[in-house]
Amino acid sequence: MSAKMEYKIDDLPDEVLEYILSLVPPYKDLQECKLVCKRWCRLIKKVNEHSEANFHKAVSCGALFWNACSNNNRIQHHMISKRHSHAACIYDNSMYVFGGCTDTLTAFNDLWRLDLSSKTWVRLVTMGNYPSPKACATMLYYKKNFILFGGWSYPSRYPPNQNWKLFNELHIYSIETNKWIAINTLETPPPMSAHSATIHGNNMIVFGGISGNFRSNSVWCLNLDTYVWHQQYILSHQPPPCHGQSQIHLGDHHLLVLGGCTGPNSAMNDVWLLSMIGPVWGWRKVTLYHREWAPACIWCHQACKIGNYIVVLSNNKRRAKVNDMNIPMQNVAFQRPVWRLPELSPLQESKQRPKTDVDTDENVNGRHGSFSRSSSQSRTTNSPSRRSNFSRIVPFCCDSAVSMAAFRDKSINTNFNLNRQRQLESLKKMEDKIRNRKLQTKVPKRTTETALSIFLLDISKVLSDECSATWTPLKAFDHTEPDERILYSLVMGKRELIVFGGIRKEHATFQPQGDIDNLEVYNDLHFIHPRNYVI
Numbered sequence: 001m002s003a004k005m006e007y008k009i010d011d012l013p014d015e016v017l018e019y020i021l022s023l024v025p026p027y028k029d030l031q032e033c034k035l036v037c038k039r040w041c042r043l044i045k046k047v048n049e050h051s052e053a054n055f056h057k058a059v060s061c062g063a064l065f066w067n068a069c070s071n072n073n074r075i076q077h078h079m080i081s082k083r084h085s086h087a088a089c090i091y092d093n094s095m096y097v098f099g100g101c102t103d104t105l106t107a108f109n110d111l112w113r114l115d116l117s118s119k120t121w122v123r124l125v126t127m128g129n130y131p132s133p134k135a136c137a138t139m140l141y142y143k144k145n146f147i148l149f150g151g152w153s154y155p156s157r158y159p160p161n162q163n164w165k166l167f168n169e170l171h172i173y174s175i176e177t178n179k180w181i182a183i184n185t186l187e188t189p190p191p192m193s194a195h196s197a198t199i200h201g202n203n204m205i206v207f208g209g210i211s212g213n214f215r216s217n218s219v220w221c222l223n224l225d226t227y228v229w230h231q232q233y234i235l236s237h238q239p240p241p242c243h244g245q246s247q248i249h250l251g252d253h254h255l256l257v258l259g260g261c262t263g264p265n266s267a268m269n270d271v272w273l274l275s276m277i278g279p280v281w282g283w284r285k286v287t288l289y290h291r292e293w294a295p296a297c298i299w300c301h302q303a304c305k306i307g308n309y310i311v312v313l314s315n316n317k318r319r320a321k322v323n324d325m326n327i328p329m330q331n332v333a334f335q336r337p338v339w340r341l342p343e344l345s346p347l348q349e350s351k352q353r354p355k356t357d358v359d360t361d362e363n364v365n366g367r368h369g370s371f372s373r374s375s376s377q378s379r380t381t382n383s384p385s386r387r388s389n390f391s392r393i394v395p396f397c398c399d400s401a402v403s404m405a406a407f408r409d410k411s412i413n414t415n416f417n418l419n420r421q422r423q424l425e426s427l428k429k430m431e432d433k434i435r436n437r438k439l440q441t442k443v444p445k446r447t448t449e450t451a452l453s454i455f456l457l458d459i460s461k462v463l464s465d466e467c468s469a470t471w472t473p474l475k476a477f478d479h480t481e482p483d484e485r486i487l488y489s490l491v492m493g494k495r496e497l498i499v500f501g502g503i504r505k506e507h508a509t510f511q512p513q514g515d516i517d518n519l520e521v522y523n524d525l526h527f528i529h530p531r532n533y534v535i
Contacts, residue, residue: 010039018043022051022532026494027093028117050533055495056307058530062475064311064454068482069119069525080112080121082521084503085135088489089146091175093117095491095498098148100135103503103519105154107133111173114500116493119525128180131171136193140204142224146173147204149222152193166191166210170227187229189220194300196247198255199224200276207257207274208242215241215262219274219281236282239272246303248310253277254463256286258312259298267299271469273462286462286469293471295455302490304497308460309472311497311528313452315484451481452499454528482526497528 009017021044024030034041058064086100086108095114101107109131111124131137134151141147148171154164168191170183195209195216204222208215217239219232245260245268257272271286288294295301295314303312456472488502504520 010037014039014043018046018050022047025117026051026496028115031093051495054533055530059306059309059311059456062454062456062472063530064474064528065531066480066482067527067529068480069527078121080114080123080523081108082523083108083501084485084487084521085152086489086501087137087139087148088491088498088500089139089141090491090493090498091141091144091146095493095500096139096146097489097500098139098146099131099133099137099151100501101154103521107135107153109133114525116498124178126173126178126180129171129182130180131169131182132167134167134193137167138195138197138206140197140199142199142204144175146175147171147199147222147224148173149197149204149206150189150192150195150209152210166193166212168192170222183227185227185229189218189229189231190216192216194243196245196257198247198249200249200255201252205247205255205274205276207247207255208239208245208260210243215243217241232281234281234283237285238283239270239285240268242268244300246298246301246312248303248305250305250459250463256310256459256462258303258310258457259301261299267297269294269296269298271457271462273467284467286467289468289470290473291471293455293473294457295453300486302488303457304490304492305459306492306497308458310457310459311490312455312457313488313490313499314455315450315452450484452484453481482524483520483522485522488522493527495529499526499528500524 009020012020017040021030021033021040024033026048030044030047034044080097081102083097083100083102087098089096093116095116097112097114099108099110111126113122113124114120115122131148132151132153134153137148137151139146139148149169151167151169152164153167168188170185170188172181172183173179174181189206190211192206192209192211195206197204197206199205202224204224206220206222208217210216211218219234220229221232222229239257239260240262242260242262246258248256248258250256250273253276255274255276257274259270260268262268269291271288273284273286275282275284295312297314298312301312301314303310305311454474456474458470458472461468461470482499483504485502485504489498489500491498500523502522504522
């Protein structure tokens with residue numbers, strides 16, 4: 001009998017070994033493979049070059065595919081909570097997520113790190129001066145630091161009728177020391193949220209957003225070496241005041257602004273180019289071709305640049321129209337400052353504020369709950385606005401006529417028992433009604449019209465004299481897209497795009513009164529990448 005032949009992985013041809021290494025995730029594992037030997041190091045350099053070329057070719061051809069990351073095998077208490085309107089940023093082999101809020105608008109100020117090699121979440125217990133809990137802030141990477149600016153938060157019920165709050169806080173998070181540092185400057189932009197920002201050289205450029213009771217189209221610059229703000233005055237034609245837009249870095253002297261919301265039921269799908277050459281900056285509106293392949297709405301949808309293309313995620317155009325913005329604003333749960341700009345005075349706004357119940361859990365650095373209150377404190381903090389909110393759930397508890405009659409009656413115990421019996425009967429009827437309604441509710445069948453779709457914008461001529469861009473059709477159709485959503489995060493990893501979180505409203509189950517049960521907030525992960533290249 002012939003001796004049994006034994007082969008090792010090093011006996012494989014370079015082409016086969018390169019293909020095997022191309023299947024390794026392009027993060028920590030692939031980097032560690034370079035340390036095995038000189039041959040592996042050389043082949044991994046080829047893998048990186050070929051994968052990068054394959055990624056850019058797939059984008060130009062519109063051949064991108066979705067891949068969902070399952071959380072079924074993750075320990076629940078190691079999972080980040082569901083959120084939207086958060087800030088996300090990539091550094092090395094990890095994605096960092098800060099803040100955001102829940103479907104009841106409870107804001108976070110926790111910081112999480114996603115290990116992109118193992119797809120596991122780690123909540124960072126940071127030091128220093130924590131930022132305020134907020135959403136719709138911007139967080140950018142600069143020299144092993146994260147620059148966090150602006151944001152928005154909805155107040156708790158104490159004190160009542162308190163207005164929503166905007167921030168102009170500037171915080172620096174040091175990745176090496178795991179510490180937050182609050183930066184105080186003499187001149188600062190007004191408090192703002194839903195703005196956009198990019199870093200060019202040693203300057204952070206901030207555009208637009210909601211500031212006070214109006215939208216803005218101002219441009220603010222922050223020197224990241226001296227932390228000095230100044231407002232850049234531009235005399236040329238400018239984009240309209242907007243919020244919820246995307247801002248794309250095009251080198252040290254140019255940036256693009258895509259989409260945004262200019263007012264109630266007014267989404268903007270235009271693209272503007274800002275030239276930052278010389279002392280006088282100038283805006284220029286980009287000429288767009290093939291608008292029939294453009295997304296119907298780029299309001300609160302993120303965009304990301306890959307080579308000469310911009311990837312935009314939005315809902316399917318066959319379903320969406322610009323007037324779809326009417327639907328969330330008709331719903332009680334969406335009549336919040338995060339969705340629309342308040343046009344009323346604080347007194348008028350407090351009178352017309354929706355009577356939905358707001359989450360009272362304080363969430364500071366990811367910790368839920370609050371200190372217990374004494375009975376006297378509980379009695380003093382029961383404001384009329386809180387009782388009116390609660391009356392939507394238990395209406396009879398705020399019936400002043402019944403309550404006063406119970407106190408005036410001498411037989412208080414008898415009336416108390418009768419009222420208690422009525423309360424229990426009403427609660428049971430309400431419970432049965434809610435149960436029956438949930439049983440009768442039909443879950444709409446998911447189609448491609450209710451999924452998040454990929455759109456491509458060719459910007460290869462945007463810096464030319466023509467200043468034009470072309471929407472490109474997606475040639476590869478994928479049926480594994482996530483559900484339609486907004487206010488998610490989209491960041492660029494290594495040869496892939498990463499989508500996290502967001503909020504969705506089922507269009508098929510809208511009720512005239514506004515059913516908060518239809519709100520759905522996500523904490524799922526989705527990746528957009530090309531197919532593996534063929535050697």
